[in-house]
Amino acid sequence: MGHSVPPLSDKSLLKSQAYVNGKWVDAKSGKTFEVTDPSTQKTIGTMPEMDASDTQAAIDAASAALPSFRKTTGRERARMLRKWYQLMVDNADDLAKLITWENGKPMADAKGEVAYAAGFFEWFSEEAPRAYGDTIAATIPGNRIFTIKQPVGVCGLITPWNFPAAMITRKIGPALAAGCTVVAKSPGETPFTAAALAELAHRAGIPAGVVNIVTAMKNTAEVGETLTSSPIIKKVSFTGSTGVGKLLMKQSSGTLKKLSFELGGNAPFIVFDDADLDIAVAGAIASKFRSSGQTCVCANRLYIQSGIYDKFCDAFAEKVKGFKVGGGYDEGVTHGPLIHDRAVSKVAAHVKDAVEQGGKVLVGGQKMPDLGSNFFQPTVIRDMTSQMSLAHEETFGPVAGLFKFDTEAEVVKQANDTEVGLAGYFFSKDIQRCYRIAEALEVGMVGINTGLVSDAAAPFGGVKESGFGREGSKYGIDEYLTIKMVTMGGM
Numbered sequence: 001m002g003h004s005v006p007p008l009s010d011k012s013l014l015k016s017q018a019y020v021n022g023k024w025v026d027a028k029s030g031k032t033f034e035v036t037d038p039s040t041q042k043t044i045g046t047m048p049e050m051d052a053s054d055t056q057a058a059i060d061a062a063s064a065a066l067p068s069f070r071k072t073t074g075r076e077r078a079r080m081l082r083k084w085y086q087l088m089v090d091n092a093d094d095l096a097k098l099i100t101w102e103n104g105k106p107m108a109d110a111k112g113e114v115a116y117a118a119g120f121f122e123w124f125s126e127e128a129p130r131a132y133g134d135t136i137a138a139t140i141p142g143n144r145i146f147t148i149k150q151p152v153g154v155c156g157l158i159t160p161w162n163f164p165a166a167m168i169t170r171k172i173g174p175a176l177a178a179g180c181t182v183v184a185k186s187p188g189e190t191p192f193t194a195a196a197l198a199e200l201a202h203r204a205g206i207p208a209g210v211v212n213i214v215t216a217m218k219n220t221a222e223v224g225e226t227l228t229s230s231p232i233i234k235k236v237s238f239t240g241s242t243g244v245g246k247l248l249m250k251q252s253s254g255t256l257k258k259l260s261f262e263l264g265g266n267a268p269f270i271v272f273d274d275a276d277l278d279i280a281v282a283g284a285i286a287s288k289f290r291s292s293g294q295t296c297v298c299a300n301r302l303y304i305q306s307g308i309y310d311k312f313c314d315a316f317a318e319k320v321k322g323f324k325v326g327g328g329y330d331e332g333v334t335h336g337p338l339i340h341d342r343a344v345s346k347v348a349a350h351v352k353d354a355v356e357q358g359g360k361v362l363v364g365g366q367k368m369p370d371l372g373s374n375f376f377q378p379t380v381i382r383d384m385t386s387q388m389s390l391a392h393e394e395t396f397g398p399v400a401g402l403f404k405f406d407t408e409a410e411v412v413k414q415a416n417d418t419e420v421g422l423a424g425y426f427f428s429k430d431i432q433r434c435y436r437i438a439e440a441l442e443v444g445m446v447g448i449n450t451g452l453v454s455d456a457a458a459p460f461g462g463v464k465e466s467g468f469g470r471e472g473s474k475y476g477i478d479e480y481l482t483i484k485m486v487t488m489g490g491m
């Protein structure tokens with residue numbers, strides 16, 4: 001298996017096959033692709049390179065499993081999800097090791113992700129028995145109206161590598177709670193965590209065909225097209241970039257699928273003069289540098305009011321100097337590698353562009369070839385301006401650009417000057433301002449005096465070109481249900 005990794009206590013969680021119709025399978029073509037550890041670039045293992053025909057087999061399995069699964073009671077599905085949740089908790093260390101191996105994030109972060117990911121199964125096990133309709137007073141005499149909620153059917157799920165467990169459970173949890181069956185394409189970069197989750201689904205007694213995991217790297221677009229054009233698939237839920245989201249939406253139009261898309265962000269992070277400096281710095285560290293800046297809700301543009309700007313720059317840079325970058329398993333490491341060298345190139349280009357236009361690097365700014373080709377120094381740049389690439393594009397890496405602003409009106413305008421709107425953050429002690437800014441930001445999620453907003457209990461999602469639909473919370477299950485209205489006459 002390539003190189004040393006802390007051994008899994010349960011080796012049977014490490015798979016090299018896809019999971020279809022309750023069985024571990026290879027691609028029909030026999031082809032495989034290699035997966036590498038982003039820290040060392042060594043091969044972790046291989047997974048089947050599946051194509052349209054393999055995907056179709058998974059769709060057929062999910063379709064065959066649907067009639068009996070949709071008839072199970074919410075309480076029965078709750079029990080299955082609860083078992084799956086408990087198995088994730090019981091195997092949390094092994095799951096975290098797999099996440100660190102294939103994604104690179106430090107073990108502490110990986111353990112946090114497992115708890116967050118399992119939380120969606122726990123949450124939706126509680127929602128499953130409560131998906132019921134209404135009785136409605138009719139306006140037509142003699143009529144009676146009621147509604148029932150029914151599963152949309154077979155769902156196609158596509159998720160990215162940055163949260164190898166949580167992005168998948170955030171979709172499968174509500175889908176199963178609603179009574180849907182699923183075909184999930186695991187991320188090419190991080191398929192092993194998804195496969196381990198499938199193994200736990202098997203042990204939890206989820207019936208064959210209800211959860212199917214297909215794997216692909218080179219054939220990703222082909223798998224995506226099969227899922228989005230299939231008349232059997234009634235819903236597609238995608239988390240990833242805005243560009244791929246637009247493509248999948250086009251592909252889904254032929255069969256008019258129900259869609260939910262969690263796409264790219266470009267989060268503003270605003271610190272007003274009246275904020276508590278320590279809390280704002282801690283919030284910025286958590287929001288900007290978690291997973292080395294590779295989260296969709298990461299602060300991308302940090303706007304600091306002029307009265308506190310210099311103090312904030314210095315305190316923030318000081319904290320970043322204390323980071324330890326390295327392999328995710330290494331003792332004391334706070335920040336890991338980026339996922340691949342393309343990500344490093346994008347980060348380097350954003351830094352170069354900022355420096356050429358007058359940005360001043362306070363910390364970092366360089367690649368880290370001594371550690372490996374996927375490492376980039378955590379970087380802080382001050383004196384940013386709105387012309388720089390970092391102001392317009394999602395960096396998705398460990399670079400914090402600090403912009404100075406004077407007035408509330410000016411910063412709201414700048415914060416909203418982007419096509420996307422996922423998360424936004426601000427720090428202030430003024431209660432009226434807190435309401436004003438929370439209402440003014442064009443985003444789906446706001447953090448006030450905190451840099452972390454993710455919680456299974458809270459609705460997660462964006463506005464504008466960050467997509468639509470909500471995951472988690474009481475709303476998450478609605479994405480997988482249709483409302484059927486029944487009118488009974490002649491009463």
Ligand code: NAD
Pocket residue numbers: 158159160161162186187188220221222223224225239240241242244245247261262263264265295296297394396422462466
């Ligand atoms: P990406 O869009 O390139 O890939 C995401 C997933 O889609 C991967 O599994 C990939 O294999 C698959 N994919 C790519 N092309 C496809 C196609 N043609 N058909 C079907 N599937 C395809 O995104 P990425 O660069 O891997 O991930 C980072 C992006 O994801 C960022 O923009 C980030 O903001 C976004 N993201 C959003 C959220 C959210 O909840 N809004 C969460 C995490 C990441």
